[in-house]
Each structure stands twice: as C-alpha cells, then as structure tokens.
Amino acid sequence: MEIDYLFGPENEYPKGLWAARFGNDMDELQLLEEMWEDPEQIETFCHNHLEKLKMTFGDDITVEKATTEIMEEAQELLELLEDAGMKRDGAKLQFLFRPLDNREASLVELQLSKGSAKSRWRKNPKLRIYAIRIDEDTYVLTGGAIKLTYQMEEAEATRKELDKLKNVKRWLKNKGIIFSEDLTDLS
Amino acid sequence: MSKNHEILKKIDSGRRSDWLETRAKKRSHKKARENARLVAIRVLTILRERNMSQTELAEKMGVSRQQVTKIVKGQENFTFETIDKLETALGVTLMTIAVPEPTLGYGQVNLQGSISLSTVKLSDIHACRIVYKYHSMPVIINVFTRKSTRSKLGDVFMPQDSIENILSPAVIQMS
Numbered sequence: 609m610e611i612d613y614l615f616g617p618e619n620e621y622p623k624g625l626w627a628a629r630f631g632n633d634m635d636e637l638q639l640l641e642e643m644w645e646d647p648e649q650i651e652t653f654c655h656n657h658l659e660k661l662k663m664t665f666g667d668d669i670t671v672e673k674a675t676t677e678i679m680e681e682a683q684e685l686l687e688l689l690e691d692a693g694m695k696r697d698g699a700k701l702q703f704l705f706r707p708l709d710n711r712e713a714s715l716v717e718l719q720l721s722k723g724s725a726k727s728r729w730r731k732n733p734k735l736r737i738y739a740i741r742i743d744e745d746t747y748v749l750t751g752g753a754i755k756l757t758y759q760m761e762e763a764e765a766t767r768k769e770l771d772k773l774k775n776v777k778r779w780l781k782n783k784g785i786i787f788s789e790d791l792t793d794l795s
Numbered sequence: 796m797s798k799n800h801e802i803l804k805k806i807d808s809g810r811r812s813d814w815l816e817t818r819a820k821k822r823s824h825k826k827a828r829e830n831a832r833l834v835a836i837r838v839l840t841i842l843r844e845r846n847m848s849q850t851e852l853a854e855k856m857g858v859s860r861q862q863v864t865k866i867v868k869g870q871e872n873f874t875f876e877t878i879d880k881l882e883t884a885l886g887v888t889l890m891t892i893a894v895p896e897p898t899l900g901y902g903q904v905n906l907q908g909s910i911s912l913s914t915v916k917l918s919d920i921h922a923c924r925i926v927y928k929y930h931s932m933p934v935i936i937n938v939f940t941r942k943s944t945r946s947k948l949g950d951v952f953m954p955q956d957s958i959e960n961i962l963s964p965a966v967i968q969m970s
Binding site for chain 1: 797798799800802803804805806807808810811812814815818822825829832833835836837839840843867868869
C-alpha cells in the first residue's frame, strides 16, 4: 500500500487530501470516481438493490430514477471534495468530513471519517466517502460507497470499505502517525 | 509543522495525481456530460426492459460495439447523426427542442413613478387591473401580477408598452 498526495491549498503541502493506493495504477479516489461516473455500473447496482433502494427512496423509485439521482449526487460530492481540498470559498476538508462514529464529538488524529453531500436540499444522501483524519485539514481517502443500510457491516460494499479504513489506519500507525485520544479505536 | 505532517512527507509515494486538472476539464463540459449520462441511463433502461444486448443495439444502429460502449458509459459526444441512429434503432425520442415560453414586460413601478423593465414567464403571472391617477385623472389599465404573491405597489407586471405609457409621477391603486 502507498499514499499519494492529491491536492491542497498552494504552499501548504502536506496539508490537504491524500489517497490510499492498493497496488493499482489508480488511487482510491480515481477508482471511486471511475465507478460513480459509470452509468452501466450504477444502473446494475440499482437493479440488484432495488428493494433496499425502495426503503430509502420510497416505493415509487425506479432503477432509472435511482441511477440518475445517485449519479447526480456523486457529481455534487466530488465537487465538494475538490472545493474543500482547495479551500475554495472558505470550504475545508474538516467541514466535509465528520467522524465515522456518530457518537464521537471531537476531531482527533487517526480518526475514521466519512463525508457526504448532505445539504439543505439533500437531507438523506446515499453516497459516502471514507477517510482517515491525520491532522487539521489533512485526510487520507480510503474509498467510498453507496450506503443503503444503517450499519456499514450490513452490506457487502460498505463492509469492504470499513475493512479498508481499518487497514489504512493500521498501516499509518505502523509508519509512525500518532494519535492522542482516539475514543473508538476500531483497529 | 506537526509531527504527523512530518511523517506524511516521509511516507509520501511521490506520485502526483492529475485528478484536479481532470476535474477542471470535466467541470467545463458539465452540461454536455450530464446529457450524455442521461442518455446512457435511458438507453440502459430500454435495453434492460427489452432484454436487448449492446451488441444487438450496435448491429441495429450500424455502428461498432465500441461506440455503443461509449454511449452506455456516458462518454459519447453525440452528433445529430448518432442520436438519429440511436432513436431509430430503439424507436424512441431521446432529444427534444424546448420552445421558450412567451414573456411579458415586467415593470417595477414605485410611488415616485420610476419604472424598470425586464421580462417574466407568462405561466408565472395572472391578469388583474390597476387604477392609477395621472395628473388627477383616473386611468385604468389591465396588468398582470405574479401568481402566489399578493399584488402590491412596486411589484406589478404589465405589457411593456403599458409600462412605457405611465408617466411620472403616477399614483397607483389596486382595483
């Protein structure tokens, strides 16, 4: 595994967004973007999870509508990520990411974190990006998923993402990244 | 710089991503990409409903399988010719031209009689009548007010020529 520096505010390296790369040519953000921008993959996912989609979107949802909504949300989220990473219009990565565990109130080092395109217009976002918080406005992105269940363990895609988060956290700890008061050390 | 930042610099793979540049390019073609995506989703839905393969679609359109792959991946920069082939092969309409709604002059008239003009969609307004006094003489004109808002001075809609006929100072009373 390696970590690539993606981007950040000018002259503030190493602050900004990093991404894990698991032996591929593409880092986790590139892989995620490729998946979320592929109508064929998203349509297949929606077809295979129509029953769960009905529970979150409502009974009248169709595969076509869900695919369209999810792909629109993906674009919003990627744009938010880009703006936050570059601190455009006062945006910050630590405004976008929240602790993965909703019970955690404070931001700490090596914290498992999640981000979504939640807004006044999108109360119930379906997409998540996952990252480890290293320091102020510094995160290592580990992946992302369409989250249709309450617990990450309940679906294969999010369970896999949880494993990735834990593995990256362990790798970072082994490299010497320190954490002071991680309340829910899941590794 | 914090200790964690120092460590990050040491474990940096050294590879630099072009993600940001790629995003900037994508943002500059946002609408075209969105349309290509919507067409892709529509085509995938039709293929699934008809249990039709992408290879069959390519044959019907008389194009390569690779071109159909580009279409369903939302990567096709459509020409009218390709849209025509796709519509003919599937027997559906994928593209329509929206005809703009008629508009009326939009006048903001205040008690001092100053007027500014712009336009408003016809479907957003309804007709009503305003009586105003011009040099002590009552003048009645038919105007239009925005639906769902209460008509009030300073926010009236009327045909542009009516607005231009109101001379300052005009006192307006709602009829």
